[in-house]
Every structure is written in structure tokens, then in C-alpha cells.
Amino acid sequence: MSSWTERAKAVLPGGGFGNFDASLVIERGQGSRVWDADGNEYIDYLIGSGPMLLGHSHPEVVEAVAEQLSEGFSFFASNPKGIELAEVICEAVPCAEQLRYVSTGGEADMFAIRLARAFTDRSLIVKFEGAYHGMSDEGQMSLSPSKLIDFPQPEPDSAGILQAVQDQTLVIPWNSPEHLKAVFDQHGSDIAAIIAEPLQRIIPAQAGFLQSLRDVCDQHGSLLIFDEVVTGFRFAWGGAQSLYGVIPDLCTLGKTIGGGMPLAAVAGRKDVMSLFDKSVAGDQWLMQVGTLSGNPIAAVAGLKTLEILKRPGHFERLRELGDRIQEMLVNALNKRGVAHQIVGNSVLFDVIFREELITDYRDLGQADKAKQAAFNKSLRASGILKSPAKIYPHLALTEADLSVTHEAIEMAADSLI
Ligand SMILES: Cc1ncc(COP(=O)(O)O)c(C=O)c1O
Incomplete structure (x- = not known):
């Protein structure tokens, strides 16, 4: 060693x-x-x-990043490269009418959940046992539980998480239409969102399961969040949502869109995303700032990575x-x-x-x-x-x-x- x-x-x-x-x-x-x-x-x-x-x-990414390095590392203000990258992502990803940058996938998931709660004025979140949505309190609900307790009770994976977070999370097994129906029958009018990885770690959704998530959210006025931090720009140019043909209200992106640099995003329907805009959201405004959000060097690495990925084949x-x-x-x-x-x-x-x-x-x-x-x-x-x-x-x-x-x-x- x-x-x-x-x-x-x-x-x-x-x-x-x-x-x-x-x-x-x-x-x-x-x-x-x-x-x-x-x-x-x-x-x-x-x-x-x-x-x-x-x-x-990758030599082309290195060259693009090297050019940006002498133009400044971080501004806090919006920058052209970040705007260009947002245009590319919104053109590619079906649900993405607008996006908000953050620095990590876990942060994107945390804000997507908060956004769904603000938009629906509801508090319950449905999450699947074993699904990974970063390190926020919500993300730590039954990510890799050692005790197999009764659904839909969550088990936090980490110490230091308030009981209140557990009380607001419903955990069900992936690929179980029965459990999905049961939680919505019982709590449907209080459920803000379902958050799901379209491929849960490595476990595929069975035929029709992703569509059933879409349908149940539509029936109950809940939002569907796809965590595409891994699947985005990997499963297809438009991510897993375009490959599987099920379009969520919001998705989270990370990893590939920053080309290996700290950059991630919440993306989705314009009416939902508008809650990030204080001038229109009023009391529903979601405060969100971050020193590195849309960092120009990360944006350049992401832009070049996506440009290369889009080439045929x-x-x-x-x-x-x-x-x-x-x-x-x-x-x-x-x-x-x-x-x-x-x-x-x-x-x-x-x-x-x-x-x-x-x-x-x-x-x-x-x-x-x-x-x-x-x-x-x-x-x-x-x-x-x-x-x-x-x-x-x-x-x-x-x-x-x-x-x-x-x-x-x-x-x-x-x-x-
Ligand atoms: C599906 C999924 N969501 C969210 C995250 C969290 O991303 P980050 O590590 O950038 O916070 C990961 C990380 O592996 C992930 O696999």
C-alpha cells in the first residue's frame, strides 16, 4: 500500500x-x-x-476546459457557457422546459423533492426501497436498509435524521403495482411526488411499471420525478425517459452533464420550475442559490462532452x-x-x-x-x-x-x- x-x-x-x-x-x-x-x-x-x-x-474536453481556464474559474453570476449548456439539455431531454443548476446530483434530488412539495402544497414523498437519491435526509430513507421493516415505513440509513422526515416518506418496493396502489389509495391526496430511478441502481422496471407511476401521479395530482443523474445522456440522448417513453414532470441530472466536473441540475415543466422565480412564485417561491451553480469550467466540460456524445453512433x-x-x-x-x-x-x-x-x-x-x-x-x-x-x-x-x-x-x- x-x-x-x-x-x-x-x-x-x-x-x-x-x-x-x-x-x-x-x-x-x-x-x-x-x-x-x-x-x-x-x-x-x-x-x-x-x-x-x-x-x-478526453483530448477535446481537455482543450475546451483549458481555453476556459484562462477566462475565469467562477463568477456566481450567469455565464454564457452555462446558458448554452442549459439550451442543449432542454432541447435533448423531453421533460426539460427549464432547468436550475446545482453542484451535485444529491442536491438536485433534494431540490426536486422540495419543489414538488412547494408546487403541490403537499408533504408526502413516495420513494422506492433501495433507490439512490443522494445524501439528503430524504435520500437516506431506505437506501440500503439492513432491517427489512414493513412497507411503507422507511428506515434511515444514517444517524442524525429527524423522525419528521421519516413520517413524511412512504417507502415501497420497486416493481410492485400492489404497493403503489395501496399507498395512493390510502394517502393519494397528500402525496407530493414519486421519486424514482428509471433503472433502479441496476434493476429494470418491469413492463408497464414506469407508465403506472405516470398514471397514478396524474390521477392524484402528484408529480413524477425521475432521477436521471446516472441514466441521463447515458441511456439515450434524451435519457431514460426518452428510451422508455415515459415523461416525468421533473428530472434530475448530474454526472455526464458536467463531464466529470461538479455540475448537476433539476429540470422540468416550466410551470413547476417557475417556483424558482421569485417574481412569479410569490409565497411558493423556492429559494435556491449556490456558489458553484452553473460553474463555467464545469459547463464547458459538460458542453463538449455532450457535443461529442451527440455525434452519430x-x-x-x-x-x-x-x-x-x-x-x-x-x-x-x-x-x-x-x-x-x-x-x-x-x-x-x-x-x-x-x-x-x-x-x-x-x-x-x-x-x-x-x-x-x-x-x-x-x-x-x-x-x-x-x-x-x-x-x-x-x-x-x-x-x-x-x-x-x-x-x-x-x-x-x-x-x-
Ligand atoms: C441515481 C443517483 N442519484 C443521485 C446521485 C447523487 O449524485 P451525487 O453523488 O452527485 O450527489 C447518484 C450518485 O451516484 C445516483 O446514482
């Missing part, structure tokens, strides 16, 4: 930033690869937890890469008779060691976690870096990367038998 990990232990709780295995200190990234402080090289399927869809330090290529990696996993594990399934979409998925269909958080909890950890450990030893529960295909992957990945998968499959 590098001296960095020792130094980190002295000044960082848990010896790291809290995001990932603290024993890994990454010094450098280029294209599809990252290098740690011990000099190990990895093919990167973590890609900064999603944003580096073009790979690290990129989303198709991403799907093809994901499909090829999935095929490698399935073949390697089938050959050795290891029970498993791929859960997710071509552009975001993981292999899960369980045969029965996975439709929600509790199903995922039944999978063989020890096998997954062993598989991931072997991949890491072969130079493959991934999140413990996700594989992010990306556009910097080369044929050479894919053949190293293939070999690593074969070895990891061997390690399980």
Missing part, C-alpha cells in the same frame, strides 16, 4: 473520502485506464461512478460494448455452471449470483454476496476496476481493453469453482 493511505488515515475519517475502498488511491486517469499510487494500471469500469462516459481526460457503440461484456460474463459463468444472471441494461449492469428473477431490493439481497465479492476481487487482481455492484461501459474502451477484460472475466469465473 502506498504512503498515501497512511497519510490519509491521519486526516480522513475511515482513511478515505468515504466513496470507495480507501486502500485504493488513484493518481491518474487517461482514456480507459487509471493508475493507482502503487503504480498498478486498471481498465476502468468505475469511471468516477459514472460521469466519464468518454473516458478520462455513440449511443449505439455504448450499447454494443455493454452487450459484448455481458456476453463474456454469461459465457464464462455458463461454461463453469455458475448460477447467475445479468441485471440491468446494456449500458449499465452487473452480474448477480442468483437464478431467480430480481425485481427489487429484497431480491437483490438474496443474491450470493460472497461470490460477487470474490468475483470482483479476482477482476481487480487482473486489472479491472469496477464498483462493487455496477459495471459502467464507456466509449474509451478499445479492442485491447476488451480482450484484457475477457481474460480477466475467465479467470474470475475460474476462481468461483
